[in-house]
Amino acid sequence: MDIEAARAMSDADYETAIAMPRTDPAADASTLDLKIWVRLLGCAKLIEKTLRRNFEVHFATTLPRFDILATLARNVDGLRMGELSRALLVSNGNVTSIVRQLQEQGLVHSAKAPDDARSAVVRLTPAGEEVFSELAQAHRHWVREAMKDFPEDQQRQLLELLVQLRSSLS
Amino acid sequence: MDIEAARAMSDADYETAIAMPRTDPAADASTLDLKIWVRLLGCAKLIEKTLRRNFEVHFATTLPRFDILATLARNVDGLRMGELSRALLVSNGNVTSIVRQLQEQGLVHSAKAPDDARSAVVRLTPAGEEVFSELAQAHRHWVREAMKDFPEDQQRQLLELLVQLRSSLS
DNA sequence: GTTATTTGCTTTAGGCCTAAAGCAAATAAG
DNA sequence: CTTATTTGCTTTAGGCCTAAAGCAAATAAC
Incomplete structure (x- = not known):
């Protein structure tokens, strides 16, 4: 895998990994909660990151x-x-x-x-x-x-x- | 404030605090993003808490x-x-x-x-x-x-x- | 080819976080 | 009243996390 591909890798891939194996025919439904959890955490982490940085830089x-x-x-x-x-x-x-x-x-x-x-x-x-x-x-x-x-x-x-x-x- | 009141205190109150002052007439719209952020973080923390505990207890x-x-x-x-x-x-x-x-x-x-x-x-x-x-x-x-x-x-x-x-x- | 800059990673100092142990006050049991 | 338990909090050991400094390889500039 090259660097560009890695940069593009995100929650979706992580979520695929933790939901493996994908042999379940109702895979979509069966991993819905997992997908939500991964997205939820990703969004929270991103926002938290900018807030932490801002609190540090502007107000120590x-x-x-x-x-x-x-x-x-x-x-x-x-x-x-x-x-x-x-x-x-x-x-x-x-x-x-x-x-x-x-x-x-x-x-x-x-x-x-x-x-x-x-x-x-x-x-x-x-x-x-x-x-x-x-x-x-x-x-x-x-x-x-x-x-x-x-x-x-x-x-x-x-x-x-x-x-x-x-x-x-x- | 007694203990029961504190137990009942949750994201909603925190969110009110960080959105102060509430003098803005369009307060609802103006704090929508803040409310989302608070809820997002609360949900993520709750789930993360149980996962962390489970990983520790069951798999060290x-x-x-x-x-x-x-x-x-x-x-x-x-x-x-x-x-x-x-x-x-x-x-x-x-x-x-x-x-x-x-x-x-x-x-x-x-x-x-x-x-x-x-x-x-x-x-x-x-x-x-x-x-x-x-x-x-x-x-x-x-x-x-x-x-x-x-x-x-x-x-x-x-x-x-x-x-x-x-x-x-x- | 030599030097300067950039890039990938590790190390360090320090803050956040938890679980578990410990302590003292409050409460319950007798 | 005395003892036992519970409750509120702090301390401790240890893991996660970042920013910044440091190091070496790769790349660019000349």
Whole structure:
């Protein structure tokens, strides 16, 4: 295989590989879910890649940190670590370290939970709100830019289907 | 916010946060792409989570390793490192280390490229083909299981839209 | 033919992520 | 009240991932 052929290789080939063997006469139907999974992951990876790069270049920060700021921005009364990790679909230990970094940067602040000495309630600081506001604006712009060639009515259909997929996954 | 409320918090809230401020009268249209991105990422993370867990528990391996085996299975003539990294949308250095592990496990084998002394062509070994075949079967089953409650006709629509999204991202 | 640039890959430093172990507070059982 | 279990979180070990630096082969410029 030459370089050009490799460049052209993409999700479709990967998906063929993981769906092998193709001897099933109803192969199309039988690999539908696999195809969806491969495409889903490919699209997510592509978008995530540009966002990560942009966060790094323009703000010297990362997508996971932004995710935490965004979740806290939505919950002005603060959240506990466990609430954060459930909201972001990541592990407890993961949230621990990222929140610590944000705390060192003065963007979040954590106070003892009044009802449970094991927990702390994490909130955005005023500085955190300000930084988040800038980040969110840029983030909105980058996502828009990434999807600008995808027609709006198809966007609506896609969103509806993704919402249904999400609920059927749980 | 109590624990129950936090449990119920999901993509929708996160998406509201990153789309703030909501003062735009055409807010729905203006945040459509953002909503898609959030849902896309959420669905991908959920599925990836179960796959990773399954690969770990049942085969003591990982999704990235499977991805490389699958790509090589599709390309029986072998691929160079750069071709692999482009196919998988990951960096060169990343592929280097994962291929080394697979090599240590005897699942892949790399030979000097005949035309370029800087490159090596990586192929599945017979053992690698066998292992991949087992992994692929399990993987197929897990993905099917994850999407079993998502109706087939909606799967077809979703796949079509994802294909279009993917092509409009490039 | 010699030098400069480009290309393919590896290495390194550092961030993200998980599972599992560990710790302390909260709660349940007796 | 005392002990046992559960719960919330942190720590640790280890895998994935990137960007950037580094190296050697290939190619271009001269």
